[in-house]
Amino acid sequence: MTPRRRESRKETRRRCEMATALVNARGTKQGDKLGRFMDKHWDSLQERFEGDRTVATQFLADLAFVLRDAWDKGKWDPAEQNLERIFAAHPGISELRDLKLGESRIGPISKPRRFERPAFKVRLGHKIPRNNQPTPIFEPRDVLDEIAYAVLRAGSLGLLKICEGKSKGWSCTTPYVVADEGRRRFCYETCGDQAKAEAKKKPKKGRKG
Numbered sequence: 001m002t003p004r005r006r007e008s009r010k011e012t013r014r015r016c017e018m019a020t021a022l023v024n025a026r027g028t029k030q031g032d033k034l035g036r037f038m039d040k041h042w043d044s045l046q047e048r049f050e051g052d053r054t055v056a057t058q059f060l061a062d063l064a065f066v067l068r069d070a071w072d073k074g075k076w077d078p079a080e081q082n083l084e085r086i087f088a089a090h091p092g093i094s095e096l097r098d099l100k101l102g103e104s105r106i107g108p109i110s111k112p113r114r115f116e117r118p119a120f121k122v123r124l125g126h127k128i129p130r131n132n133q134p135t136p137i138f139e140p141r142d143v144l145d146e147i148a149y150a151v152l153r154a155g156s157l158g159l160l161k162i163c164e165g166k167s168k169g170w171s172c173t174t175p176y177v178v179a180d181e182g183r184r185r186f187c188y189e190t191c192g193d194q195a196k197a198e199a200k201k202k203p204k205k206g207r208k209g
Ligand SMILES: [Zn+2]
Pocket: 163, 164, 165, 166, 172, 173, 174, 175, 186, 187, 188, 189, 190, 191, 192
């Protein structure tokens, strides 16, 4: 058994960026935001959705909607239920369909059955830092697990934010931000760069010029 390393900052940021991209994704056609998200992550997602990209796209569109609602209106119940469903084990529809009573399988099972277990694993003998509360260990099966984890983490730390670029009137396309750290005020897309550029333009205060 390999000891699990702690999540690195880089990893947190990558997960938060993916989560932010999904939460702000709209539309289900290729070429729009969700379409581009699907193009990028379909390799990782297809096992969960058993290769059905249409079902996957619709599910993610619904998920993004539910999550945005939680930001706006504090409707956490549906968001929590959906995140729980993502972390759950899925026996696989085709798996259940194929399994007939009294029939034995012929040949090797080629499909890696990652989704027979939930996203959290029970690890006995795993050392827990600081507190003595044993918790299951997060071991993601695909990017959707990572995204749900990023939202859960940010929600627990008060890091579900609205990009400040929006209130500045910038054309922000990802206002719902799953922040990786407390000091993040702008989204991962153009607003971060714009904020830096604005800061450079301003003369330094407090110094006589
Ligand atoms: Zn922004």
